[in-house]
Amino acid sequence: MLTAETAWRLFIERGYDNVTVADICAAAEIAPRTFHRYFPTKNDVILEPVRFMTTLVSEHVDSSPADLPDAAVLRSAMHALGVFVVEHRQWLGALRTVIQESHHLRATHQGVPPEREQELSAKLAARHGESGGPGWRRRLLVAYAVAAFRIWHDDYLRDKISGDPLARLDEMVATIEQE
Incomplete structure (x- = not known):
């Protein structure tokens, strides 16, 4: 656009x-x-990549086979997100720079909002037919996957990853405890 x-x-x-x-x-x-x-608002232009990326993960969870364990679904979703980041490195690097140089954005832009993590946890619970909201273990699993991705994303955009960046992401996210 x-x-x-x-x-x-x-x-x-x-x-x-x-x-x-x-x-x-x-x-x-x-x-x-x-x-x-x-x-x-002007801020919504900045939030668009984050919204797109969280939607990408959400859609990946929705399309995953029902019998796939949550940790495997999250590992696969984070890999798909990593592919997007690698393909759009210049744009996402510019986003990072714009945020870092803005007093307003540094104060207000916190990455993935907690409610999006909660939504993702609820989607994973729904895959198992669970109602009443996700339990703490599933919420922690999602938080862990998001944190691993955030660390990888930061390292990748700062050129702190040597070799294949997607292999490093897979290695980091693979440390999610198996179910």
């Missing part, structure tokens, strides 16, 4: 804190109403 690409270009050039919605609209040659049709 041209609007998001324009916003990202401006964020990278000027810094998030120095770009307004009016600046984005002028550069993209659109009306503010058009911008707000897709993004309620």
